[in-house]
Structure formats: C-alpha cells, structure tokens
Amino acid sequence: MPRAGLSAAAVVEAAVLVIDEQGTDALTLAAVAQRCGVAAPSLYKHVGGLAELKTLVGVRVLNELADRFTEAATGRSGADAITALMHAYRAYATAHPARYAAMPPDPLHQPELAAAGLRQLAVIQAALRPWQLDATAQVHAIRRLRVMAHGFASLESAGGFGLPEDLDETYRQLIGSFLDTLPTP
C-alpha cells in the first residue's frame, strides 16, 4: 500500500477540478477521493468533512478572483480601473462557471473567508478613490457595482440570457449607467 502523499491543498485542488468538470452539485467526498486515488474516509485525515471542504473551496475561489482583480487594476485608474474590474469579474465567471457558483455570497460574515473577501474589497476601494466619495456614498457605490457584476455573471453563467443580442453591449450599458452617476472627479 504505497502512500498517496496527499495534503489539504491537494484535496482542495481535486475538489475544484471535480466542480469544473461535473458542476457544483457533484462535489462529493466520494468523487474527490476517486480523483485522488484514495478511499473516501482517508480524506478525513486532511479535511474535516464535506462542509469544511466546501469552505476551503470558497476561500480558494475568492482568492483567485482577488488575484484577477489586482492584476486588472494595476496600471489603471478612474473609470478605466472600474471598467477593468468589472470585465475581470465577468471573465472569471464565464471562464469557470461552476467555480463561480461555488463562491460564497457573504464572505465577510465568516471568519475563514473574511481575509479573501477583504482583498477584493481593497482593490475596489482603491479604484474608487479618485472620486473622493464620503463613506456612505462609497458603500452605496460598491454595493451597486457588486449587484451589477454578480447579477450579470450569475445569470450569464447559469445560461439565463436566451436571446442572441450582444451580451457585451448589455454589460457596457450597465457599467456606463454606473459611471454616469458618479461626480466628475
């Protein structure tokens, strides 16, 4: 019986691949174990259980998106930066629809997810800085961005847009309607 040489990170990696290939609902310890070449109970040596594995996947996904955010925002500012962030969000969701669906909607409420959530938040706050919004206005602005990005991405990745009209154009209009409400910086 040779050792498989697993680790928590390796289990999470396998879980992400299972999600990518078979959808969020197919994330099962049995499927992950099979992919790792191991019996299902062995996973408990690295991961607390299915619930914990799901949170770890959530952390992983949140961090991946935060990475895309920082990459998109570097070297840009103002409306340019906001637009790039919105496109990075959509691009991630379309590139990995199932992974996107596994992203926890309320990261700041769970301690394990908060750090990853705050990484995203920091990038957005930096992009909004040129407008010098007061605290309240900033909260509303970030919420509106989040609503538009999440609403569009979740509908698109769930196949919710049926008609052939150009989706890029719809997204452009959404971003434009947001930027139009900001005072000229």
Next chain:
Amino acid sequence: MPRAGLSAAAVVEAAVLVIDEQGTDALTLAAVAQRCGVAAPSLYKHVGGLAELKTLVGVRVLNELADRFTEAATGRSGADAITALMHAYRAYATAHPARYAAMPPDPLHQPELAAAGLRQLAVIQAALRPWQLDATAQVHAIRRLRVMAHGFASLESAGGFGLPEDLDETYRQLIGSFLDTLPTP
C-alpha cells in the same frame, strides 16, 4: 390504513413549506412525505421524483412572482411602473428568501417553465412601452433590469450585505441609474 387524499398540487404545497422552513437544501422527498403524513415512496404516485418536484416548485414560484408583478403594475405606467415592479421583485425575495433561491434562473429554456417566465416578461414589456424602444434596445433594457433586480435580491436574501447603511437607498440608486439612461418618453 385511511387515505391521505394527496394530489400533485398538495405535494408541491408541502414542498414549498419545507423550503420556507428549512431552506432549499432541505427539500427532500423524506421531509415532504413526513409533512404529508405518508411514506416516502407514496409520493411517486403523484410526482415523478425529486427532480420533477423541484421543477414543479420552480413553476409555482415563477407564477407567484408573476402575480406580484401584475398586481404591482396595474394602474401605473412609465417610471412609476418600473419602480413598482422592481420593488415587487425585491419584496418577494425578502418575504420568501428560500423560495426565491428555488426560482430557476433560465425559465425560458425549459418548456415546463416557459409559460410562467413569459408571464413575467409580458408585464415588464408593457411597463417599458411608453419609451417606444426598438427591439434591440428593449432587450438590453430588460436584461439590465433583471440583472439589477436579481443581483440585489440574491445578495440581500443570502445575507450578502454586511454594513448598516440603508439598503433602500442603494436600491433606489440602482433604479435611478437605470431610468436615467432611458430617453425621456
């Protein structure tokens, strides 16, 4: 062994109650059967299985929202009607968060759900009529409304908004940013 006098509609009703009380993930044939006072296999006499039950719940929820829509839109027109529709959407999602989560995101793609989806669509199209948008512009406008309503409602009902700032104000801003992009009718 007295008869329980079930029917497909009664089973769906029980399923909706289970969802309301214990969340979407708790929708299980065992739970529904218990609430109906019946053994689990008996449900198959009324419903094809768990998958079909979920579709039926989807139809039910789509129709409930369509009812709210028509009620909200009657007697209103223009920006007033749009605002009322958006508030009806949000009100339904906050009143029944779990039920909202059970609403299929792509009703027009599945024949069983299409009729209910089209009911909603018709109300929105009627509300947009005063602006006399051409076909393409109307598609983009409806998509944007849907994105904002669904994005906001899904985040709110999932507890995704952490801060104490007024959510009504955020929603107002979203609706306003939409209306501002329409030509004055």
Next chain:
DNA sequence: CGGATCTGGCTATTGGCATTAGCTTTAAAG
C-alpha cells in the same frame, strides 16, 4: 542501526436518502 511513535492510509459499519418492485386495500364504476 533499531526500536518507539506518529501519520496517512485502509476496511467495516451505521444511518440517511432516492428509487424500484411488488403487495394490499380503498374507493369508485359498472
């Protein structure tokens, strides 16, 4: 080098679930 110990695997088991098969009784239809 050699034993003690820890760690990462395993098998076996339990309990919950969906689903199918086949039986029985109720209730309606003739």
Next chain:
DNA sequence: CTTTAAAGCTAATGCCAATAGCCAGATCCG
C-alpha cells in the same frame, strides 16, 4: 355486488457522509 384502477404500504438496492478501529510506512531518537 363484483370488478378494477388508484393510492397507499413494506422490503430491498445502491449511493453518500461520517465514525471507529486496524495496519503499514515514515520519521525520530537513542
């Protein structure tokens, strides 16, 4: 009053998560 279709039941199968307890590989310390 008989016949029959529908609505319930129990029993059984198979998949899954989770726990318990065993065993071997790796590591650590003398």
